[in-house]
Amino acid sequence: MKTPPRLWIWLGVALAALVAITAALQAVNNLLWQLSYLLPGWLVGPVALLLFGGGALLLARLAWPWLVDLRRQGWKGSGSAGGRPLPSAPGSRQEAAQQNLEAIDQLLSRIRDDVGRQALQQERERVAAELQRGDLVLVLFGSGSAGKTSLIRALLQEVVGQVGAAMGSTDACSTYRLRLRDLPRGLRLVDTPGILEAGSAGRERERIARQQAANADLLLLVVDGDLRAAEQEVFDALASLGKRLILVLNKADLRGEQEERRLLSLLRQRCLGRIAPEDVVAASAAPQSVPRPGGQPLQPPPELDALLRRIAQVLHSDGEELIADNILLQSRRLSEAGRQLLGQQRQGDAEAIVDRYAWISAGVLAATPLPVVDLLGAAAVNAQMVVEIGRVYGVTLSRATAQELAVSVGRTLASLGVIKGGLSLIGAALSLNLPALLLSRAVQAVGAAWLTRVAGRSFITYFQQDQDWGDGGVQEVVQRQYDLNRRDSALRLFLDAALRRVVEPLQRRRDPQLPPQPAGRPAAPPPPGRRSPGPRGAGEAEDPGNPAP
Numbered sequence: 001m002k003t004p005p006r007l008w009i010w011l012g013v014a015l016a017a018l019v020a021i022t023a024a025l026q027a028v029n030n031l032l033w034q035l036s037y038l039l040p041g042w043l044v045g046p047v048a049l050l051l052f053g054g055g056a057l058l059l060a061r062l063a064w065p066w067l068v069d070l071r072r073q074g075w076k077g078s079g080s081a082g083g084r085p086l087p088s089a090p091g092s093r094q095e096a097a098q099q100n101l102e103a104i105d106q107l108l109s110r111i112r113d114d115v116g117r118q119a120l121q122q123e124r125e126r127v128a129a130e131l132q133r134g135d136l137v138l139v140l141f142g143s144g145s146a147g148k149t150s151l152i153r154a155l156l157q158e159v160v161g162q163v164g165a166a167m168g169s170t171d172a173c174s175t176y177r178l179r180l181r182d183l184p185r186g187l188r189l190v191d192t193p194g195i196l197e198a199g200s201a202g203r204e205r206e207r208i209a210r211q212q213a214a215n216a217d218l219l220l221l222v223v224d225g226d227l228r229a230a231e232q233e234v235f236d237a238l239a240s241l242g243k244r245l246i247l248v249l250n251k252a253d254l255r256g257e258q259e260e261r262r263l264l265s266l267l268r269q270r271c272l273g274r275i276a277p278e279d280v281v282a283a284s285a286a287p288q289s290v291p292r293p294g295g296q297p298l299q300p301p302p303e304l305d306a307l308l309r310r311i312a313q314v315l316h317s318d319g320e321e322l323i324a325d326n327i328l329l330q331s332r333r334l335s336e337a338g339r340q341l342l343g344q345q346r347q348g349d350a351e352a353i354v355d356r357y358a359w360i361s362a363g364v365l366a367a368t369p370l371p372v373v374d375l376l377g378a379a380a381v382n383a384q385m386v387v388e389i390g391r392v393y394g395v396t397l398s399r400a401t402a403q404e405l406a407v408s409v410g411r412t413l414a415s416l417g418v419i420k421g422g423l424s425l426i427g428a429a430l431s432l433n434l435p436a437l438l439l440s441r442a443v444q445a446v447g448a449a450w451l452t453r454v455a456g457r458s459f460i461t462y463f464q465q466d467q468d469w470g471d472g473g474v475q476e477v478v479q480r481q482y483d484l485n486r487r488d489s490a491l492r493l494f495l496d497a498a499l500r501r502v503v504e505p506l507q508r509r510r511d512p513q514l515p516p517q518p519a520g521r522p523a524a525p526p527p528p529g530r531r532s533p534g535p536r537g538a539g540e541a542e543d544p545g546n547p548a549p
Contacts, residue, residue, distance in 0.1 A: 097324075100331035101128055107338045116341045120334065127330045130215075135177065135186040136319055137326075138311070139212050141238065142222030143231070144194035147250040150285035151222055152176075152191045154302035173212055183315055185323075190216070195234060213238055215330065217322040218314065219245045226263060227270055239274040242329055244314060244322055247271060247280045248307060253287040253300070279314075283307045347460060349392045354456030357385040362449035362502045366441060382406055385452075386459055393463040405462075409455045412478045418454065423447045425486060429495055430503070442506055446498045450485070453494070457481045 031051070035044045104124050111117045142148030156176060178187040192212050193205035213219055219238055223231055238245055247267060252260050260282055268277045284303035291297050315322075383402035390397045397405075413419050426447045431439060458481045462469055469477055484490060 097127070097131060097328045097331040100328070100335050104331075104335055104338055107335070107342060110345075111338070111341055112345060113341065120338050120341065123334050123337070127327065127334055130327050130330060135188040136183075136217050136315060136323060137188045137190065137215065138218045138220065139190040139192060139216035140220045140222060141192060141195060141209060141213065141234065142250075146222045146224045147285050148194065148222045149191070151248065151250060151283065151304075152189070154285040154304055155189065155308075157302070173208060180312060180315065183312070183319070185315075185319060187315070210237070213243075214241060214333070215326070216243060217319075217326045218311075219243055220248055221245060222248045222250050223267075224249075224251045226266055232270070235271070235274075239271075243326065244318065245275050245279065246307075246310060246314070247275065249280070249282045250285055252282040252303060253284040278310065281306045281310050343464070346392050347464070350389045350460045350463070351457070353385060353388050353392065354453060354460070357382065357456065358449040358452040359501055361452045362445040362498070365448045366445040366502055366506055385456060389456070389459050390463060395463060395467065405459070406455075408474060409458060409478065412474050413451060413455060416475060416479055416482070418478065418482050419447075419451060422451055422454070422482070422486075425491070426450055426495075429491070442503050445502050445506070446495075449498060449502070450494060454478065454481050454485050457485070 032044065032048060035047055039047060101124060104120070108117055108120060108124070111120070140148055140152060142151075152174075156178070173193065174191040176189045176191075178189055180187055190212055192209035195206045195209055219241075221231075221235060221238060227235060235245075235247070249260070249263055249267060255263070264280060264282060268280045271277075271280060282303075283306065287300040287303065289297035289299045383399055383406050386402040386405050387397050387399070390402070423443060427439070427443045430442055430446065455478070458474070458478045461477050461481070462474075485494070
């Protein structure tokens with residue numbers, strides 16, 4: 001009988017462990033014998049204990065990083081990271097939406113803007129309530145001439161089952177609750193204001209209608225003919241929401257059957273790829289009355305059979321999926337709004353860091369001016385600033401990595417001619433207001449601040465793009481920031497701040513104001529060789545051998 005290979009492996013491991021234990025015991029025995037030879041008997045035990053304890057501590061200290069890494073790898077392999085279990089994959093769209101809402105709670109805790117945070121919190125509570133709702137939401141869109149209101153009335157009269165009274169009007173949107181036969185969920189029918197109306201009031205009503213569409217499970221767009229340019233734009237906007245959309249061709253009674261088929265075919269071609277052909281249906285919400293000689297005009301009933309069948313088919317087959325998709329879409333939209341608000345906050349914090357380091361660079365250059373050839377080192381973003389910007393965006397950088405990034409931006413500034421161009425730009429702007437003695441130092445100081453500003457804002461773009469320079473690389477980002485910061489409006493604001501922070505302090509340091517002389521006291525004569533402040537001509541030097549009386 002052949003011995004299994006696994007058994008041989010275990011026997012080899014056991015033999016190696018036995019050899020290791022024997023060697024360790026032999027080493028301990030030799031150590032005790034040596035200590036008993038060198039030390040008195042009463043010291044052998046304590047000294048051996050100290051040696052063994054110190055060796056164990058040293059071994060534990062050396063092995064600890066390896067054990068930590070091994071433990072982390074074990075966590076990753078068992079489905080958890082950093083000591084916290086990884087979130088399990090959602091089993092449904094409702095669970096995915098719930099996970100999104102929990103992530104939104106963490107995001108809201110980092111937003112400092114009270115107004116924005118409260119608005120997001122209210123929207124988050126609304127979406128959370130949507131997870132518990134039981135009704136399907138159907139929203140109707142349409143212009144004032146398409147017969148949308150007539151279609152609402154016809155639907156309320158024709159739907160088989162219970163029809164509730166209006167649930168109230170909010171911002172010109174009326175809501176009704178219906179019951180469809182054999183549908184376990186109720187149906188909330190929302191009548192939105194007419195779209196494509198002129199004036200500011202019309203635009204506001206359309207904005208409200210679009211907001212309702214964003215929260216709908218099923219959309220109905222009502223038209224009375226071929227899609228006009230404005231209606232095509234509305235259709236594209238609704239279709240891009242990612243929701244189920246039914247296009248209703250109303251007023252079918254005004255056309256013959258051949259014209260109706262032609263219009264339906266045309267609409268299906270225009271909507272090809274956006275909605276299914278069977279989701280383009282004809283209806284007649286309020287057919288024209290037929291006159292009868294000698295009697296009351298005959299009012300034909302609404303023709304809604306095709307529309308009702310299609311609505312029922314969609315809701316019966318896909319109703320639960322429509323609700324789940326809608327809730328998940330709303331939660332994702334809310335997450336995106338929160339990330340945008342947090343991004344604006346981070347950008348403001350990062351720009352404040354850049355401005356602070358820009359004026360620090362200017363102060364250093366103003367105090368100890370460097371040759372122009374060394375301005376690259378003073379104007380480039382230093383490593384500490386890069387670390388602080390990264391921390392704002394939740395990125396931890398080592399000092400070496402930050403230094404490498406700063407050097408790469410500095411080299412890009414030099415290779416693109418940004419340093420030379422920036423100094424020329426700053427010099428031309430300051431030469432109109434400064435004497436020649438201050439111009440060189442002021443240009444270096446203000447230029448360092450401006451170049452730090454360009455480089456720092458380039459790094460903001462880098463972190464906003466998840467530590468990626470983009471397709472154009474660092475050169476394109478730096479060039480774009482250079483172009484943005486040299487615009488007249490941006491440069492004017494920067495120079496106004498530079499005059500207050502850099503140039504005026506330099507002028508005060510260069511030309512200090514003397515204290516006023518007390519009344520009745522003659523002014524001290526100027527030192528020999530210095531220009532006399534008296535009534536001599538400009539540029540006339542005083543003769544040391546012939547002092548003025």
